[in-house]
Amino acid sequence: MTDDLLKRAEALDAADPLAHLRERFLTPDGFDVVSYLDGNSLGRPLQATAQLLDSFVREQWAGRLIRGWTDGWMEWPLQLGDRLGAVALGAAAGQVVVADSTTVLLYKLSRAAVDARPGRRKIVLDTDNFPTDRYVLEGIAAERGLSLTWIETDPATGIRPEQVAEVVDEDTALVLFSHVAYRSGWLADTAEINRIAHAAGALTLWDLSHSVGSVDVHLDEWGADLAVGCTYKYLNGGPGAPAFAYLRRELQGELRQPIQGWMGHRASFEMGPGHEPAEGARALLSGTPPILAMVPLHANLDLLAEAGIEAVRAKSVLLTGYVLDLADEWLAPLGVEVVSPRDAARRGGHVTLRRPGFEQLLESLWDNGVIPDYRRPDGIRVGPAPLSTSFAEVHRGLSVLRALLEKQP
Template identity: 80%
Template sequence: MSDDLLARAGSLDATDPLAGFRDRFITPPPDELLSYLDGNSLGRPLEATARLMDEFIREQWGGRLIRGWDEGWLEWPLTLGDRLGAVALGAAAGQTVIADSTTVLIYKLARAAVDARRGRRKVVLDTDNFPTDRYVLEGIAASHDLELVWITTDPETGIQPSQVSSVVDEDTALVLFSHVAYRSGWLADVAEINRIAHAAGALTMWDLCHSAGSVPIALDEWGVDLAVGCTYKYLNGGPGAPAFAYLRRELQDELRQPIWGWMGHRASFEMGHGHEPAPGIRALLSGTPPILAMVPLHANLDMLAEAGIEAVRAKSLLLTAYVLELADAWLAPLGVEVAGPRDPARRGGHVTLRRAGFKELLEPLWAGGVIPDYRRPDGLRIGPAPLSTSFTEVHHGLSMLRDLAEKQQ
């Protein structure tokens, strides 16, 4: 059986139309890393990224110095935002910007949303969303005397339209959920949830951290009002890479973010008194853009545009289906459960496996060159990145997990 599963991995690798992209990534020596299964937490760097960083430091930063601001840097948050919107988000130009961290952008957009819906006192969120989403909304609610309406979600699935329909009403200002649930990998029905929220007059906001670059997204088509996501997972932007924000064009004159900085001013270099917000999406900016941290996005958006998000999604589904196949064959007899959706229409880019005692296996897995991600209380997230992960790599990683789980029994 094991030989058959390994042969299947080899066959899938041999027919993989995206296989050539793996050679573009920087990887440790084979004896140091057998299987990287945490692309949903931190993507690998590209060889092109290393070249671009060196060129930027030597030629743009070192060569042009402060002239670089006038020669393009000031526009990077907008031009890269438009590129990201076109390649990965289904967003027309002028609605996406690169800036700040995910947490800061969630605060900016959520504050802008509730301020624009004054008189409505409710904010709807779910109990199993990523902590920073919940914490930011808790802080806003505390300072603005708002009521948080909590939807209890099953950690193995995620937010359901029927749950949203049961709580939103004419007093709801904002709903905030994740497109792909960070714990289970549940892929939410964004369009239907938006329809329900909008029928009640509420604004919708989506966390795209676990879907951007992995799952096709259609923000304009789905009628999304606001969205935020990171660039260091499937977009391979690097540790601490800046996040992105989307604000639907029709709302840009109505919503005002609360952190008024000079880069979001109508005329940044006039240095005048009083804040006058810039027109359009630029008003979401606050401080000086993190230019050096944006450099990797140039290479990664080029690669994603070349590969195509639909092809990425097709391979992602094959990879996660293979993870499920191995889990059923090898790990289920050892008491390991799949703690997430099996239906490909509702499955994001990762699979969560659960068994008591998994925490103790993390150190020997890492020592053996197999790197998954651990989430309390007993979950291992298996997140193969479609452009950098092979099926054989998945086989190696799950086989080591199987061997360690057998010894643990």
């Protein structure tokens, strides 16, 4: 069976229409990684990214100095936002900006949303969402005198529409969930949850951090109100790369974000008294845009546009399906449990494996050139990035994990 699984990996790689794109990623001399399975935490850099950064420093920053702002830097948050919206988010122009961190943008949008629903006292969220999402809403609830309605979600699955329908009512201002659950990879029924929330008059906010660049997203079509996400996972933006925010066009005159900075003013350089928000999504900006940190996104959005998000999602489904096959054949007999959806329609871009004692294996895995992601108390997330990961690489990584498990007492 082992030979069959390897042959299947080789066949899948041979048939992969995106295989040639793996050569675009930067592999340094002496690279000691044989299987990188943590693309859902930090993506690999492109060769083009290194070239763009060097060119930016030498030509734009050094060569143009302060003139770079009038050369175009000032418009990067919206230009990159529009590009990201078109390539990966299913969002028409004028609704996405690139700026800040995911945490800061979550706060901006959440505060704006609850303030836009005065008199409503409830925020609905789930118990297993990413900590930042929960912490931000806890702070806003305390700040604004609101109550939190917690939906208990199974860490092996995720939020379901029927759970939302049970608690959303005319007192709900905002519901916030992740499109893909960070722990299990559960893919939420976003359109149906939006419908349920809107029927009650509530606004919806989606965290796309674990889906953008791996799962096809259709914010306009789904009727989403607000969304945020990071760019350093499947979008390969680099450590601490700026996040993005989506604000549906129909809400742009209604919602007012709370961190009023000069860059979100209607006329930034007038420096006048009082804050007058800019029109459209630009009003979400606060301070000076992180221009240097945005440079990698130019290369990565070019690559994603070339590949096409539909092809990326198709490969992601095959990659995670192959992980499930290896887990069932090799790891289940060694006490490993799959805690991610089997149904591809409900599975995002990663698979979580659970077994007591996984933490003790992390150093050995790294020593053997295998890098997955670990989540306490006992979960390993296998996150193959479709643009940079081969099926053979997944085979190599899980074969090392199997061998280490076999040596455990």
